[in-house]
Amino acid sequence: MSSIEVSLVASNYQTKSDTDHATLRPQRLPPPPPSLQSQLPTPPIDQTTMPLESETSPTSVQTSIKPIDNMNKNQLFLLSEFKRLFDNFDYEIVREEILNRKMIECNFTTVLWRIFLLCLSRDANQWNDMLDTCRNNYEKLVDQYKIDPYKISDNNNKDISNLNHPLSRDENSLWSQYFSDEELKATITTDVRRTCPDISFFRNPRMIDLQLRILFTHSRHHHKTTPYRQGMHEILGIVVYAIHLESLKVNECQESNELMKKLYDSQYLEHDAYEIFEKIIDHLRQFYSLSTKHSSIRKSIISNGIKQIPFQRNDVHIPPNDTVTRMNSIFERLRHYDHSLHGKLEELNIEPTVYG
Incomplete structure (x- = not known):
């Protein structure tokens, strides 16, 4: 054979062997041809104008709308509940619902307390005037039993009888009353600081002072019948905390009327708590008073x-x-x-x- 024939035979043999060898392996499909869009040059991404995914995602839009919708529904429900209860207040129906445990969850429990304790009348039209009167009366009581030692010293120079001298032992001396008040305040403060220590609300210095003023004013005003007794601070703590929680809901509610706002005005939390507390203690007087009318028994x-x-x-x-x-x-x-x-x-x- 010539060299040309030998090379042709060799090339045919190689091609045949490669073909036989190729048939033994599965071949991958060729990739699809590039589309026209992919062949176009990609423009640079502008990060400043590119919208965030959270802004365009329908899921994020839904989640941002739902809390707002729920909040609006809760506010509307709060207003409708207030109107249902107090626009035409039916004492007997509400009382029956309470006794049948149908009002376990009520957003206006402290208002019902005021009605049943006779702090407020059954007619809501009279509440504005009653609230003003009670709140003014409390402020007068606080001022009445507040003794300023600096004013005592100033008046002492004008006192010829030296009744208000710091060393005077006269029971009618203002200094004697002042020292007695300070002892009472110390006792009350000790008890108030023990009220629900696991709740941060009661550790707030402002709330401690608020309860101290209420308990002290009540004790001084009712010193002949129901002076301060240990345990009264726990009753007051419940009243103050309940009013506080309800006022948070009402004051956050945009859908509220003027009467709701006035009932839960946080500026008068102390005044309203005193009024409720005073009525409760009046009902519990027999449990706190020490009777001396009965003879001793053996x-x-x-x-x-x-x-x-x-x-x-x-x-x-x-x-x-x-x-x-x-x-x-x-x-x-x-x-x-x-x-x-x-x-x-x-x-x-x-x-x-x-x-x-």
Whole structure:
């Protein structure tokens, strides 16, 4: 064979072997031809004019609208609830709903407190004048029982009898009253600082001073009937906190009327809390007053045929407290309603004041 023939045979053999070898492997599909759009030059991206994804995303638009819609609905519901309750207030219907536990969640609980405690009348048309009167009266009480020691010193020079001298032991001396007031304030402050220590609201110095003024003013104004007793601060704390929480909702509500705003004016939180607290303590007076009208009782008088109060000590004279008397009365009733339970409590010497 010539060199040309040899090269042709070799090339045919190589082509055949390559073809046979290629058939053994699966071949990838060729990529599609580039589109016309991809062949065009890509313009540079302007970051300043490029809209953010959150601005154009329909999901983000929905999420930004929903909270606003919900807030508007809540505000409208708040206003409609206020009108439903108080535009034509029906005392008996509302009272029945409360007793049947249909108003467990109410946005105007403290307003209902004021109505049922007779702080407000059942006619909402009279509330504006009543609020003004009560708030002014509280401010007068605060001023009435405020003693300025600097003014006492100034007036002392004009006092010929030296009644208001700092060293005077006269009970009618202003200095004597001032020192007595300071002792009372110290006692109240100690209790107020213990009120719900796990809630930051009660640790606020402004709230501590607010409760101190209310309790001090009430104690001075009612010193003959219901002076300050430990435990009163807990009742006041609930009242102040409840008004505060409700006022936050109302003051954030744009859909509110003038009466709503006036009822929950944060400037008069202290005034309104005092009014409610005063009415509550008036109802609880018998539990805080120390009665001295009753004679002392001994267990030894059982032999004389006089009925003995359960668990009464026989070694000392103890003037019975009205609360203890009521608790023992409940214990006596229990004898008739559940004799076995009454006997068990008596056997274990569990006093009525523990569960009463």
